[in-house]
Amino acid sequence: MKAILVHPPQQPIRAVIRLAASKSESNRALIINALTDFQSELTNISEARDSQTMQRLLASTDPTADVIDAGTTMRFLTAYYALTGQSKRMTGTPRMCERPIGLLVDALRTLGARISYEQKEGYPPLLLEGFSYSGVAEVSLRGDVSSQYISALLMVAPTLPQGLTIRLEGEVGSRPYIEMTLQQMAQFGISYDANWNAKTIQVPAQSYQPTAYAIESDWSGASYWYSLVALADDAEVELLGLKKNSLQGDSAIVDIMSHLGVQSTFTDRGVLLQKTEAAPAIGWDFTDCPDLAQTVAVCCAMKNIYLSMTGVESLKIKETDRIYALQQELQKLGAELTEVEPNHRYEVKRVRETTPDQPASIHTYDDHRMAMAFAPAGMRAPVIIEEPGVVVKSYPGFWEDLGQVTTWEELQLS
């Protein structure tokens, strides 16, 4: 098995990092561009495997679409292929076939899509076999499983003869991602009416207007740099390509990290991260920004900051069960993640000081965010990250970028 050993930096960190582009923004722009007959000019498209897969599949006439492990690619393409009447078999990794898609399929069937399950009801692989419009112009679906179903439906909504009204039921998780979708649609000329009190989003029938669109850098990727600055003794890092008024909900990392010892100053080309005082404890609701939970959990564990986490229910159905994975791996760093209120509130706290003879070896569970969230722990003591190649899902240049601030070496573990 391949692994990377991250060494603590030998000197103060001073770096300027050109951050990778957002895969979430890229995947939306790519779907919308497909709906404008590929007439838009997109720049700074993410090199993340999830976005490369989206591009490849949009250009492919192959009857099978294998999304690998990309959730947005699976959900967005299912809606796109269904509504454009394409016959496709949609599949992915074994883990992708454990990630639910039933709510989206139900909504698409209501609209007129012929979709069946090849194996397990509610999960990929899917067989898409055409579309005949049912005349239905309104669907209801739960908002607490994955916002990706809602984004997927929204992007195709303007192409339906009567547009679409989506009624959301229950709690709405990952709402900034839905807002990102709507704002990107607006950039391509779409008008809509979102009433968050009534939990209703109305999109009239209309045409996307081709436009030039530049993708912003990735705030989820930025979070690892924040953690690194929080954990290093002496660090100052400028991240290029990020905006203060971002479409991305993970820009919440600015606020979170102001409590964990990192201050942000926006420059005309990005954001400068500098060290500041940290609080002894924080509580955070990750409902709006679930992808930040791992970064923050590891950072708090390493800094001995008590963390109370809520809004993390969706972590169990992502690339891996991220709650379980964090529980297992934080232990190796002397910390515990415990469920305090069943399926609602969790806490992370340091339970012992570790002065191990051997660096902790962190298992990454085929999850890019496990690798990148634990790598900054190497600012304090050497740490081994197993299967480091997982980062390609969202941030292929992660290790190269990390090499600008500290040394790491490749290992071959048995």
Ligand SMILES: O=C(O)C1=C[C@@H](OP(=O)(O)O)[C@@H](O)[C@H](O)C1
């Ligand atoms: O729409 C998107 O781009 C995403 C939405 C979120 O998923 P959920 O809505 O399933 O929480 C997030 O975790 C994922 O990384 C990207």
Ligand SMILES: C=C(OP(=O)(O)O)C(=O)O
């Ligand atoms: C959950 C993620 O991605 P997806 O759901 O698109 O696979 C992620 O990138 O953390």
